[in-house]
Amino acid sequence: MATxxxxxxxxxxxxxxxxxxxxxxxxxxxxxxxxxxxxxxxxFSEGRxxxxxxxxxxxxEDGQEAARICLLNRLAVIQGAIGSLDRIQRIVSLQxxxxxxxxxxxxPAVINGASDLAIQIFGDAGRHARVALGxxxxxxxxxxEISLVVSVRDEA
Amino acid sequence: MATxxxxxxxxxxxxxxxxxxxxxxxxxxxxxxxxxxxxxxxxFSEGRxxxxxxxxxxxxEDGQEAARICLLNRLAVIQGAIGSLDRIQRIVSLQxxxxxxxxxxxxPAVINGASDLAIQIFGDAGRHARVALGxxxxxxxxxxEISLVVSVRDEA
Amino acid sequence: MATxxxxxxxxxxxxxxxxxxxxxxxxxxxxxxxxxxxxxxxxFSEGRxxxxxxxxxxxxEDGQEAARICLLNRLAVIQGAIGSLDRIQRIVSLQxxxxxxxxxxxxPAVINGASDLAIQIFGDAGRHARVALGxxxxxxxxxxEISLVVSVRDEA
Numbered sequence: 426m427a428t429x430x431x432x433x434x435x436x437x438x439x440x441x442x443x444x445x446x447x448x449x450x451x452x453x454x455x456x457x458x459x460x461x462x463x464x465x466x467x468x469f470s471e472g473r474x475x476x477x478x479x480x481x482x483x484x485x486e487d488g489q490e491a492a493r494i495c496l497l498n499r500l501a502v503i504q505g506a507i508g509s510l511d512r513i514q515r516i517v518s519l520q521x522x523x524x525x526x527x528x529x530x531x532x533p534a535v536i537n538g539a540s541d542l543a544i545q546i547f548g549d550a551g552r553h554a555r556v557a558l559g560x561x562x563x564x565x566x567x568x569x570e571i572s573l574v575v576s577v578r579d580e581a
Numbered sequence: 582m583a584t585x586x587x588x589x590x591x592x593x594x595x596x597x598x599x600x601x602x603x604x605x606x607x608x609x610x611x612x613x614x615x616x617x618x619x620x621x622x623x624x625f626s627e628g629r630x631x632x633x634x635x636x637x638x639x640x641x642e643d644g645q646e647a648a649r650i651c652l653l654n655r656l657a658v659i660q661g662a663i664g665s666l667d668r669i670q671r672i673v674s675l676q677x678x679x680x681x682x683x684x685x686x687x688x689p690a691v692i693n694g695a696s697d698l699a700i701q702i703f704g705d706a707g708r709h710a711r712v713a714l715g716x717x718x719x720x721x722x723x724x725x726e727i728s729l730v731v732s733v734r735d736e737a
Numbered sequence: 738m739a740t741x742x743x744x745x746x747x748x749x750x751x752x753x754x755x756x757x758x759x760x761x762x763x764x765x766x767x768x769x770x771x772x773x774x775x776x777x778x779x780x781f782s783e784g785r786x787x788x789x790x791x792x793x794x795x796x797x798e799d800g801q802e803a804a805r806i807c808l809l810n811r812l813a814v815i816q817g818a819i820g821s822l823d824r825i826q827r828i829v830s831l832q833x834x835x836x837x838x839x840x841x842x843x844x845p846a847v848i849n850g851a852s853d854l855a856i857q858i859f860g861d862a863g864r865h866a867r868v869a870l871g872x873x874x875x876x877x878x879x880x881x882e883i884s885l886v887v888s889v890r891d892e893a
Contacts, residue, residue, distance in 0.1 A: 449845035450852035451867035455829050457772070457888050460613070462830045465868035478839070480718075495771045517611050518618045522870050527634070533605035540606035555607035556621035556728045558678050559718030562792075562837040562871030564844045573651040574601045576613050595753045616769070636874075673767050681874040683790070688876045689761035696762035708875050711763035712777035712884045714834050715874030 432508035467567035480529030489538030495571035525559030586666035623723035636685030645694030651727035681715030779879035792841030801850030809885035837871030
């Protein structure tokens with residue numbers, strides 16, 4: 426039986442990817458008190474991996490898709506860490522790093538790909554504080570990297 | 582009747598700007614337990630907007646002013662979120678992103694513009710942990726972007 | 738009498754450096770509730786300071802050493818802030834900023850220098866959530882900058 430949030434993701438025509446392999450010696454997520462600290466995830470999926478720099482190699486539309494890919498693999502990580510996305514009380518903050526040419530200035534529009542999707546999936550609980558900025562380079566040439574802090578309900 | 586912190590801001594000859602428009606699909610700030618997570622704010626104000634790269638287009642002095650502009654619009658956001666700056670218990674951490682030419686290395690001196698002002702306004706409660714780093718590019722070509730985490734007292 | 742964690746550091750043939758001077762108007766660390774927010778530290782030590790860009794001036798091996806230098810000076814800061822490294826309950830999150838040429842994409846391997854050392858020293862308590870990304874420039878031309886959030890036990 427699908428949970429409410431998982432049903433919502435299906436209704437949107439989306440599926441959670443498998444949890445990605447870690448790119449280094451870190452945990453996907455650490456729960457401290459009621460806050461889950463989620464590691465940075467890259468714009469790679471089984472279907473499509475979006476690499477390169479906004480302003481040079483990657484269009485705004487592809488950058489927004491890259492941000493959505495990051496959010497979905499972060500949700501897969503959260504599901505793996507706490508068992509169900511229904512335990513998310515609030516997406517507290519989202520940090521969005523956009524691999525950017527020196528003159529690219531539309532990082533907010535890129536990261537909106539993830540922010541808008543979070544609100545579509547979680548409603549008001551998906552509304553978050555945010556930082557969006559341009560990185561000179563990102564791991565494995567990812568176009569976008571996103572990390573999150575989410576608050577978590579006790580298990581039912 | 583002005584509050585203590587608002588009086589202090591006036592004494593310094595400064596005024597809080599209006600809350601800036603959000604550059605994307607995010608909240609200005611999210612309160613989780615007693616911590617307020619404040620989104621990244623840019624070096625734009627009604628009076629002056631400071632754009633470009635430190636080391637190329639923007640002088641150190643203007644970079645410091647850019648950091649002060651960011652701090653003041655973050656304080657406006659905090660006032661809007663929790664009603665009064667007197668509810669700030671501590672500025673816990675400040676993240677300062679400086680749009681930097683590849684050879685610019687004075688990010689700490691730039692962000693001191695915000696850090697020094699925080700201490701002038703809040704005294705010891707304004708003393709914070711900090712990260713300062715160089716971004717390849719920033720939203721809307723801002724010279725500086727600053728985000729904060731502050732701890733908040735219960736309402737009186 | 739050395740504490741357990743300090744003994745472990747000695748067994749690894751390492752020594753904690755003196756607490757570095759602050760590069761600006763910030764605190765080395767701020768304790769809020771049971772979380773210690775540790776400021777960004779640079780890849781400088783008395784023995785060796787590693788400067789420049791990965792992908793241009795700095796080899797992967799030197800980048801990993803730079804990350805280890807950052808972690809060790811962060812541990813010195815934590816020891817100064819809370820008295821003993823034995824009070825660390827968990828390294829919750831680690832933010833790793835790598836000064837990167839635009840085409841350098843091995844930030845995770847660089848920051849593994851710090852992550853692997855954290856696990857060597859603290860065991861499972863050193864396993865953390867992580868962000869690793871490429872910065873266009875870093876303070877004082879540091880090759881690597883690392884900040885941390887750690888949870889802290891009450892004093893015995």
